[in-house]
Amino acid sequence: MILYHLNHLRELEAEAIYIIRETASQFERPAMLFSGGKDSIVMTHLARKAFYPARIPFPLLHIDTGHNFPETIEFRDKMVEEIGANLIVRHVQDSIDSGRAKEEKGPNASRNMLQTITLLDALEELKIDAAMGGARRDEEKARAKERFFSHRDEFGQWDPKNQRPELWMLLNGRKHQGEHFRVFPLSNWTEMDVWMYIAMEKIDIPNIYFTHQREIVKRDGMLLANSEYISIRTTEKVEMMTVRFRTIGDMTCTGAVLSPANSLQQIIEEVAASKTTERGTRSDDKRSETAMEDRKKAGYF
Amino acid sequence: MSDFSKDGYLNMELLRFTTAGSVDDGKSTLIGRLLYDSKQIFEDQLEAIEQRSSQRGFEHVDLSLLTDGLKAEREQGITIDVAYRYFATPKRKFIIADTPGHIQYTRNMVTGASTANAALILVDARKGVLEQTIRHSFIASLLQIPHLIICINKMDLVNYEEAAFEKVVDEFKQLSSKLDIKDVSFLPISALLGDNVVDKSKNMSWYNGPTLMYLLEHLHISSDENHIDCRFPVQYVIRPQQTEYHDYRGYAGRVSSGIFKPGDKIKVLPSDEVAIVKTIELFGDEIPEAYSPMSVTITLDRDVDISRGDMIVRENNVPNAMQEFDVMVCWLNTTPLQVGGKYAIRHTTKDARCIIKDIRYKVDINTLHRNEEDKNIGMNDIARISIKTTVPIFFDSYRKNRHTGSIIIIDEATNETIGAGMIV
Ligand SMILES: Nc1nc2c(ncn2[C@@H]2O[C@H](COP(=O)(O)OP(=O)(O)O)[C@@H](O)[C@H]2O)c(=O)[nH]1
Numbered sequence: 001m002i003l004y005h006l007n008h009l010r011e012l013e014a015e016a017i018y019i020i021r022e023t024a025s026q027f028e029r030p031a032m033l034f035s036g037g038k039d040s041i042v043m044t045h046l047a048r049k050a051f052y053p054a055r056i057p058f059p060l061l062h063i064d065t066g067h068n069f070p071e072t073i074e075f076r077d078k079m080v081e082e083i084g085a086n087l088i089v090r091h092v093q094d095s096i097d098s099g100r101a102k103e104e105k106g107p108n109a110s111r112n113m114l115q116t117i118t119l120l121d122a123l124e125e126l127k128i129d130a131a132m133g134g135a136r137r138d139e140e141k142a143r144a145k146e147r148f149f150s151h152r153d154e155f156g157q158w159d160p161k162n163q164r165p166e167l168w169m170l171l172n173g174r175k176h177q178g179e180h181f182r183v184f185p186l187s188n189w190t191e192m193d194v195w196m197y198i199a200m201e202k203i204d205i206p207n208i209y210f211t212h213q214r215e216i217v218k219r220d221g222m223l224l225a226n227s228e229y230i231s232i233r234t235t236e237k238v239e240m241m242t243v244r245f246r247t248i249g250d251m252t253c254t255g256a257v258l259s260p261a262n263s264l265q266q267i268i269e270e271v272a273a274s275k276t277t278e279r280g281t282r283s284d285d286k287r288s289e290t291a292m293e294d295r296k297k298a299g300y301f
Numbered sequence: 302m303s304d305f306s307k308d309g310y311l312n313m314e315l316l317r318f319t320t321a322g323s324v325d326d327g328k329s330t331l332i333g334r335l336l337y338d339s340k341q342i343f344e345d346q347l348e349a350i351e352q353r354s355s356q357r358g359f360e361h362v363d364l365s366l367l368t369d370g371l372k373a374e375r376e377q378g379i380t381i382d383v384a385y386r387y388f389a390t391p392k393r394k395f396i397i398a399d400t401p402g403h404i405q406y407t408r409n410m411v412t413g414a415s416t417a418n419a420a421l422i423l424v425d426a427r428k429g430v431l432e433q434t435i436r437h438s439f440i441a442s443l444l445q446i447p448h449l450i451i452c453i454n455k456m457d458l459v460n461y462e463e464a465a466f467e468k469v470v471d472e473f474k475q476l477s478s479k480l481d482i483k484d485v486s487f488l489p490i491s492a493l494l495g496d497n498v499v500d501k502s503k504n505m506s507w508y509n510g511p512t513l514m515y516l517l518e519h520l521h522i523s524s525d526e527n528h529i530d531c532r533f534p535v536q537y538v539i540r541p542q543q544t545e546y547h548d549y550r551g552y553a554g555r556v557s558s559g560i561f562k563p564g565d566k567i568k569v570l571p572s573d574e575v576a577i578v579k580t581i582e583l584f585g586d587e588i589p590e591a592y593s594p595m596s597v598t599i600t601l602d603r604d605v606d607i608s609r610g611d612m613i614v615r616e617n618n619v620p621n622a623m624q625e626f627d628v629m630v631c632w633l634n635t636t637p638l639q640v641g642g643k644y645a646i647r648h649t650t651k652d653a654r655c656i657i658k659d660i661r662y663k664v665d666i667n668t669l670h671r672n673e674e675d676k677n678i679g680m681n682d683i684a685r686i687s688i689k690t691t692v693p694i695f696f697d698s699y700r701k702n703r704h705t706g707s708i709i710i711i712d713e714a715t716n717e718t719i720g721a722g723m724i725v
Contacts, residue, residue, distance in 0.1 A: 004560065004592045005523040008315040008394040017596040018555045021537045025609055025650070049584040050596070053549060054541035137385045144384040163382075164718045165408060165633050167415040169555075170647050170709045174716040188396055190387050 009197050016043070016185040017050045018169060019148050020132065023183045024050075024057055026173035027130035030183075033119075034060040034087070036072035037248040038205050039134030039186060041079070042194055045203050046185060047132075048083055059086040061131070063119045065111040066093045067229040067251045075206040090122040110253045120156040123180060130173065132183040138190045148187055154178040191246075192271050199264040208245050211262045216241040222255035246271075313389065316522060319398040319413035319446070321437040322423030327454045331423065331492035332386060332399060338499035339388050339514070383413045392518045407666065407681035408633040410440050411721055415707070418522045419448040421513075426459045426489070430472040432667045438473075439666055442480040443629060443683065443723065445703060447525045449485040450516060457491040461504040479669055481700075484520075488513055526593040530697060531559030531567075532620060532705050533613040534649035539598060551582070551598040552607055557649065557704035558697075559615065561591045561599065569605055570612045570622065570695050576601040593704065610651035612695045620705055622693040627661065627725040628708065629699075631683050634719035636712070638678035638686070644720070645711040646690065649704065654691045654713075661685040685725065699723035 006014065020043075023030050032047060034040045047056045062076065080087045092114050095101035100121060101114040123131060137143050147163050149171045164172055173181055186194070198205060215226035215238050224230060226238050229252050243256035244267075261267045322328040386397040398413030400406065414420060420441040424434055441449055451473055459465035466489040477485060488497055489508055496502035499514045511519070539551035561567075565578045579600045581588045591597045599613065607613075614620065632638055639657060646655050662671040663684040678684045699706030710720030 004526070004528050004590075005314060006595065008313045011315045011594060014555060014594050014596040018536070021553055021596070022650075025537050050553065051537075051539055052584045052598075053543070053546050053551075054539050055543070138387045144386065145382050165383075165412045165721070167412055167709055167718070167721045168703065168707045169416070170649075170707065172647065172709060172711055172716070172718045174645070174711060176716065188385070188387070190389070190394075192389065193394070 009193060009200055012186075012189055012193055013046065013049075013197070015169075015188065016046045019171070019183065019185040020047050020050045022171050023130050023132055023149075023173070023185075026171070027181070029126070029128050030058045030130040030132065031061045031088070031123075031126065031128045032056070032058060032132040033134070034062045034076065035134070035249065036062070036068070036076045036206065037134070038194055038198065038209065039136065041203060041205055042189075042197060043132065043134045043185060044079070044083070044085070045201065055084050056086075059088045059126075061122060061126070061128070062087065062089045063115050063122065064089050064091045064093075065115060065250045066091060067111055067227075069206070069208055069225070069245075069248060069251055071206045071208045072248055075204075079204070088122075088126065090118050090125075092118045094118070095121065110250060112250050112253050115250075116156075123156065128180065129175070130181045130183050132185060134186050135184050136189050136191075136194075137184075137187050146184060146187065148184055149173050150182040150184065151175070152180050152182060156180070158182075192268070195264065195268050195271055199268065206248065208248065209267070211242055211244045211260050213240055214243050214256065215239070216243060216256060223257065224253075224255060225251055227251050313391070314393050314522065315396065316393050316419065316517060316520065317396045317398065317417050318419040318421055318450075318517070319400060319410065319417040320421045320423070321400060321410055321440075322454075323425070323431060323433040326423040326425045327492040328399075328423050331421070331452065331454065331490075331498065332397060334492050334495060334498050335397075335514070336386065336388050338495060339390055383409050390514070390518055395517065407436070407440065407683070408631065408721075410437065411444060411631045411633075414440055414444040414446055415703075415721065417444075417446050418525055419450060419517070419520055420446045421450045421452055423452050423454050423492075424469055424473075426453050426455050426465050426469060429469050430476060434473070435476055435669065436666045438477060438480055438482070439664075439669060442482050443631075445481075445700060445723075447483055447522070448520050449482050450513070451485065451487045452492075452513065453487065453489050454492050456489045456496060456502075456505065457494050461489075461496070461502070463505070463507040466508075486510070486516060488516070527558035527702050527704075528560055528592055529558070530618055530620070530702060530705075531561055531565075531613075531615040532557040532649075532695075532697070532702065533559075533561060533599065534651070534705075535607055535609055535611045535613060536650045537609060538607065549600070550604070550607075551600050552613065553596075553598045554613075554650065555596045556591050556593045558593050558702050559618075561597075561613075562589065563587075566616045567601070567613050568616045568619065569607055570614060570619070571693060572606060572611070574605045575616055576603050576605050578602075610649075612649065612651075614695075620695045620697050622695050624691075624693050625658070625687065625689045626694070626696070627685055627687050628722035629683065629725060630678070630686050630710070630723075631721045632678050632680055632719065633721060634712070634717060635680050636719065637680075638682075638684070638720065640676065643713070645713050646688075646708050646722075647711065648694050648696065648708045651692075651694065653694065655688045655710075658687040658689050661687060686722075688722075696724050698725060 092111050095118045101117045147166050216223045217236050244259045245256050261270050320328050384399045388395050400409040400413040422437050453469045470487045490497045497512045535552045536554035539553050563578050568575050579602045581591045581597050583597050643656050646653050660676045662673045663675045697705045706724045708722040709718050712719045
């Protein structure tokens with residue numbers, strides 16, 4: 001009987017594909033959030049698998065902070081071209097220009113929080129009723145209780161006390177006018193699972209996940225990439241370092257790690273031996289112990 | 302990827318388990334211990350709990366803080382929902398559905414139990430089997446969790462004595478004769494000190510059984526799924542709008558049970574049309590055999606009218622197709638169940654509506670007594686009810702098939718999931 005058992009990656013894959021197909025079936029206008037990071041790349045890969053040989057039957061939505069690693073955008077455009085996906089981009093800059101969002105000030109200024117405004121506006125404008133995201137429950141403790149189908153009220157807010165119980169795999173996406181859902185097909189994946197799956201499926205990822213030389217500023221224990229988007233304080237110095245990224249987000253708050261890993265095998269070994277969580281490299285979560293939870297309530301991913 | 306299989310990564314299996322125990326039996330400490338001893342705790346997480354332990358004036362790092370959840374709960378100092386935790390060993394990846402032992406949260410345990418391969422039930426060695434133990438075991442048996450692990454905790458507080466352990470085992474065996482439990486194990490442990498959790502205890506030489514971790518790694522789970530009755534609820538019909546695939550029709554879904562192969566003679570419900578499986582595929586790869594829980598796409602040798610909510614089965618092995626049947630229901634909402642009330646239901650990929658015809662009895666989950674008089678079914682109550690659906694439902698009994706034997710009941714006004722049903 002042992003023959004009739006999937007390995008854990010195939011089981012997670014089957015679960016994610018089920019959730020993506022369920023989303024396409026239960027909602028009128030679903031979309032998949034695409035950030036250019038490995039989780040959204042894996043999710044897009046799963047969406048292709050779910051509907052093959054048809055194209056992905058919903059758009060990919062990128063909420064662009066404008067502070068991207070150029071490699072991410074290059075990768076995004078190439079991928080979209082290859083798979084024939086429909087990409088929609090909405091810019092945080094436009095929200096700022098129209099006065100909907102206000103830019104943070106100071107050396108730690110980040111557009112990460114502003115993304116929520118642009119996202120909610122985009123969902124409303126495009127009438128999207130289900131937005132799939134690549135968030136995982138292992139990332140942060142506020143996410144540990146997140147559902148596959150996460151209900152949001154008219155204001156896009158998440159009420160942790162008012163989430164529907166999820167039994168078996170019977171997902172309930174019924175909703176009232178104006179409400180929408182966030183859907184998390186990778187809920188049960190860990191960082192390790194994502195890397196192992198990328199290796200197993202030979203999925204292309206942006207090269208900044210692998211080791212490279214880069215100008216780095218050390219700030220608050222983080223290694224930030226030097227770029228036009230951050231201002232260097234007089235006490236800080238810019239150094240060349242051998243680094244890679246564990247997550248890819250906004251350039252102003254995504255920290256690099258010192259690493260010589262130049263293959264997936266080496267990355268997997270590094271993750272296995274790693275002593276900090278992945279979100280430990282994100283300054284947006286360092287602001288307070290409940291930073292993530294507060295942002296989620298406000299409508300963040 | 303031969304280098305990965307060498308490391309065994311690709312041979313890892315997934316095991317989902319749920320935990321239950323009365324408040325203070327040591328559940329959080331045990332989970333913290335499993336995560337800690339299997340080296341799943343990162344420095345930043347450890348720092349956070351060290352900081353909080355010392356803020357609270359604790360001498361030791363309180364491992365139970367690792368499983369704390371949201372802000373409101375942190376303030377109240379209790380967990381109040383299902384939270385999922387992950388850890389892995391070279392053999393298996395584990396998903397813990399962590400549910401609180403609080404009296405009013407039967408619904409959380411039912412939720413966590415619905416997808417679990419195993420349930421860990423904690424018993425305080427000093428207190429023995431309590432009402433809560435009965436309740437948790439009953440839910441585990443009602444939800445048909447295949448493996449039950451009774452952790453007799455705080456053995457350090459009873460001098461690690463065999464007699465204390467045996468006493469609990471005897472008490473439990475008496476109780477479990479009334480329940481439908483397939484596989485049960487008993488372990489003497491100390492979650493706080495780590496005895497028999499990951500490492501074998503040096504204090505209980507009389508115990509020759511496995512440690513908890515060994516048991517979790519070796520539970521025989523490959524036969525937990527039903528590989529006999531072929532059931533494939535159609536989830537989505539793939540019709541590419543591309544000229545090269547003009548005539549392509551793929552029926553996408555997740556196998557509920559049984560083994561499907563190309564060449565199989567199948568029948569489609571409810572149309573009763575028959576066809577032969579042409580291919581089973583995923584992303585262009587042809588798959589020789591599909592079984593639960595695989596997500597695949599099936600193509601057939603002829604054009605058949607199939608849509609979401611239909612079910613593909615073997616011609617000579619069909620499920621029940623009925624509109625009136627009984628379910629054991631666990632009520633999940635503060636608004637009570639109404640006889641004569643109309644609700645939406647979801648079964649596999651099918652939506653329907655139902656009316657509640659009758660409440661047969663309510664189960665007192667502390668004594669397992671059936672009460673035929675009490676028709677008041679509120680939050681956390683478990684009852685047997687009769688329902689009638691608007692269309693035939695293709696089901697197997699929950700005992701035979703967890704996937705085709707389960708339904709959720711939805712309030713049509715609020716859209717909330719308010720009941721979990723297991724078809725009798
Ligand atoms: N002596 C002893 N104390 C324990 C053991 N396991 C848990 N405790 C203590 O029992 C109390 C309750 O434990 P906790 O894990 O919070 O219980 P929960 O309510 O079931 O999650 C805490 O003070 C723990 O330190 C054990 O094996 N031995």
